[in-house]
Amino acid sequence: MTRVTTVPTSTPVKAPVRSQSQLSVAWGQFRKNRLAQVGGTMIILLYLMAIFAPFLAPDGLSNYSTSNITRFHPPTPIGLRDPETGAFGRPFVFKYTQQLNMDTFVNEFKPSAEKCPIYFGVRGDSYRILGLIPGNLHLFGTGQPDCKVYLMGGEDLGRDLLSRTLYASQISLTIGVAAVLISTLIGLFMGAMAAYFGGFVDTVIMRLVEVLASIPTLFLLILLRSVFPKEINPILALYVILGILAFINWGGLARVTRGQLLSVREQDFVSAARALGASDNRIMIRHMLPTMTTYVIVTTSLAIPATILTESGLSFLGIGAVEPYASWGSLLKQAQDGGLSSLNTRPWVLIPGFFIVFTVMCFQLLGDGLRDAFDPRKRS
Amino acid sequence: MIPFLLRRVVQSIPTLFLASLLIFFVIQLAPGDFLTPAKLNPNISPEQIASLERNFGLDRHPIEQYLLWMKNMIFNRDFGLSFQYQQPVLDVAIPRVLNSLWLVLLNLIFFYAIAIPLGVYGAVRQNSLGDKAVNVVLYFLLGFPSFFLALIVIYFILQVRNATGWDIPINGMTSNGFDAMAPLEKVWDVLKHLLIPALVLAISDAAGLTRVIRGLMLEVMRSDYIRTARAKGVSERTAIWKHTFRNAILPIVAGIGGLLPAAISGAGLTEVVFAYPGITPMILDAINTQDLYLIAGFTVLGTVLLVIGNALSDILLAVVDPRIKVG
Numbered sequence: 001m002t003r004v005t006t007v008p009t010s011t012p013v014k015a016p017v018r019s020q021s022q023l024s025v026a027w028g029q030f031r032k033n034r035l036a037q038v039g040g041t042m043i044i045l046l047y048l049m050a051i052f053a054p055f056l057a058p059d060g061l062s063n064y065s066t067s068n069i070t071r072f073h074p075p076t077p078i079g080l081r082d083p084e085t086g087a088f089g090r091p092f093v094f095k096y097t098q099q100l101n102m103d104t105f106v107n108e109f110k111p112s113a114e115k116c117p118i119y120f121g122v123r124g125d126s127y128r129i130l131g132l133i134p135g136n137l138h139l140f141g142t143g144q145p146d147c148k149v150y151l152m153g154g155e156d157l158g159r160d161l162l163s164r165t166l167y168a169s170q171i172s173l174t175i176g177v178a179a180v181l182i183s184t185l186i187g188l189f190m191g192a193m194a195a196y197f198g199g200f201v202d203t204v205i206m207r208l209v210e211v212l213a214s215i216p217t218l219f220l221l222i223l224l225r226s227v228f229p230k231e232i233n234p235i236l237a238l239y240v241i242l243g244i245l246a247f248i249n250w251g252g253l254a255r256v257t258r259g260q261l262l263s264v265r266e267q268d269f270v271s272a273a274r275a276l277g278a279s280d281n282r283i284m285i286r287h288m289l290p291t292m293t294t295y296v297i298v299t300t301s302l303a304i305p306a307t308i309l310t311e312s313g314l315s316f317l318g319i320g321a322v323e324p325y326a327s328w329g330s331l332l333k334q335a336q337d338g339g340l341s342s343l344n345t346r347p348w349v350l351i352p353g354f355f356i357v358f359t360v361m362c363f364q365l366l367g368d369g370l371r372d373a374f375d376p377r378k379r380s
Numbered sequence: 381m382i383p384f385l386l387r388r389v390v391q392s393i394p395t396l397f398l399a400s401l402l403i404f405f406v407i408q409l410a411p412g413d414f415l416t417p418a419k420l421n422p423n424i425s426p427e428q429i430a431s432l433e434r435n436f437g438l439d440r441h442p443i444e445q446y447l448l449w450m451k452n453m454i455f456n457r458d459f460g461l462s463f464q465y466q467q468p469v470l471d472v473a474i475p476r477v478l479n480s481l482w483l484v485l486l487n488l489i490f491f492y493a494i495a496i497p498l499g500v501y502g503a504v505r506q507n508s509l510g511d512k513a514v515n516v517v518l519y520f521l522l523g524f525p526s527f528f529l530a531l532i533v534i535y536f537i538l539q540v541r542n543a544t545g546w547d548i549p550i551n552g553m554t555s556n557g558f559d560a561m562a563p564l565e566k567v568w569d570v571l572k573h574l575l576i577p578a579l580v581l582a583i584s585d586a587a588g589l590t591r592v593i594r595g596l597m598l599e600v601m602r603s604d605y606i607r608t609a610r611a612k613g614v615s616e617r618t619a620i621w622k623h624t625f626r627n628a629i630l631p632i633v634a635g636i637g638g639l640l641p642a643a644i645s646g647a648g649l650t651e652v653v654f655a656y657p658g659i660t661p662m663i664l665d666a667i668n669t670q671d672l673y674l675i676a677g678f679t680v681l682g683t684v685l686l687v688i689g690n691a692l693s694d695i696l697l698a699v700v701d702p703r704i705k706v707g
Contacts, residue, residue, distance in 0.1 A: 305522075312525050317652060357525075
């Protein structure tokens with residue numbers, strides 16, 4: 001018997017073909033999109049700003065003096081050079097005095113010669129970050145209640161607009177996103193119900209969608225807000241507006257979900273799952289709803305900026321965030337107070353609007369980036 | 381065409397009916413009614429309040445109120461009485477609806493006059509410097525809430541006014557002494573007041589549509605029949621406007637129906653900023669005074685406009701796209 005020895009041929013080690021999930025393909029595409037990444041990074045920074053708003057803000061949310069009313073205090077420029085010697089030193093602001101102009105009967109603010117030095121890390125209003133971490137340290141400030149830094153000027157009660165804007169970011173950035181997430185859940189659930197039960201349930205849900213779509217959006221929003229009394233608890237008012245925004249937006253998604261599920265139901269993989277004895281719940285949640293992932297991610301990310309805009313509009317009309325809380329939209333409301341012609345005496349009240357523009361643009365960049373990342377035709 | 385229209389009307393009846401039901405009962409849910417402030421007033425006796433309640437039909441069961449309201453609306457075109465103005469709702473509402481319509485119509489003209497040329501230009505000269513510049517500006521505009529854009533425009537107009545004394549109207553719908561003007565002068569006066577709000581609205585809305593038109597044009601321009609048309613020697617102008625544009629705008633025409641009510645509700649914020657006597661300022665007012673039938677009347681009118689708009693867009697679609705048969 002001859003022993004046949006075979007030389008072990010060295011089979012080249014094949015690199016295992018890594019199958020990529022759709023999400024990882026999309027992530028790879030997203031990584032190539034510089035603009036979308038910039039948008040995403042900025043959004044993260046904005047949220048960090050919102051979380052640490054109490055620390056970043058030189059003043060509290062609703063701090064104003066009833067004795068020394070600083071209504072529409074102009075922005076205080078920050079000086080670095082001593083006005084007499086010209087030497088550089090600790091940054092400071094001038095203390096402002098008010099005087100009634102006897103010709104125009106307008107209160108005029110004038111810087112006095114008194115300097116208030118600005119310190120970093122001053123103790124001031126106490127706060128709790130995320131409702132948990134207590135503190136009273138502020139990034140910067142003068143530490144003097146009657147000589148504050150007004151980087152963005154003051155608003156109608158004399159509160160620091162920068163502090164209000166920073167606090168407002170907490171509301172503006174939460175309501176839009178939360179409303180979209182909730183309406184996405186409602187939309188998916190309603191669409192799935194309509195497709196699953198069919199018949200009567202289907203008719204009722206689709207009719208409801210139609211009716212909601214047939215009433216002009218702004219009127220519907222105002223109408224729904226009027227169900228709740230105007231002077232409710234300010235915190236409750238925020239939840240109300242969140243709920244209303246979530247309630248009016250689910251129709252489109254429900255319709256698409258229903259259509260998609262009805263067409264998927266006839267496909268082989270669903271029949272296969274059914275033949276294997278999978279329960280209805282399992283088929284729905286593990287097999288049918290995941291076909292919606294791409295659509296949901298893309299529409300959600302594009303619905304967020306739209307909802308932020310709607311929220312700002314409602315707050316501007318005075319039916320969104322109410323005192324003492326503020327959102328960027330409600331801060332813009334004071335631009336209208338006292339007639340439009342007084343706007344050019346205090347242009348700084350427009351600044352919160354640019355926060356809206358910036359946020360919406362970042363979300364839009366991110367949303368467009370995600371849409372392109374999931375679109376097979378745009379792959380490179 | 382007529383059977384088609386009839387069918388549209390019949391189809392929209394259940395939607396209208398359900399919408400009116402929803403509107404009415406949402407209002408019923410609201411706490412208090414128009415008489416709540418009167419009840420708190422010690423100078424008004426309970427008897428007076430009871431008689432007021434009877435007059436306004438507020439003492440009846442909500443379902444009865446609803447049925448009565450529907451009956452009067454359908455058969456007598458009577459939308460009820462506005463408590464605040466002490467006039468029939470239609471008399472109060474119709475002038476406001478017309479005011480809003482003028483604003484929206486002018487706005488739509490500007491809207492298309494801006495969006496179509498820019499969108500087509502962006503597609504024809506794709507990736508040119510002009511296209512990129514337009515894209516950047518539009519992207520920036522997408523982030524502006526319409527009321528914020530309006531405030532900024534007002535700020536600059538005020539600056540111009542202070543510097544040059546040039547009086548650009550930015551407030552209301554008419555100037556002082558409007559009643560004494562000649563008819564043509566009146567039209568011109570209203571137009572002057574409409575100009576800035578309509579333009580602001582159009583600019584803030586056009587950003588979205590321009591991007592859509594550009595995308596659709598690009599998609600159609602790649603198709604075979606455009607190449608065929610060019611190969612046959614069709615002029616560039618015909619290739620773009622007749623072959624590409626007409627096909628590209630089909631999805632937009634399909635959406636025109638929603639545009640009218642969307643524009644009316646979208647114009648709301650701008651109306652508030654410019655103190656324009658349109659629908660939204662009055663609705664906000666009516667909400668504050670719990671003027672039930674006025675709110676309901678406006679919302680019903682808005683819903684009717686939407687249904688009409690949808691029917692119109694179906695007809696338009698049939699005009700633009702001969703593949704769709706009407707009737």
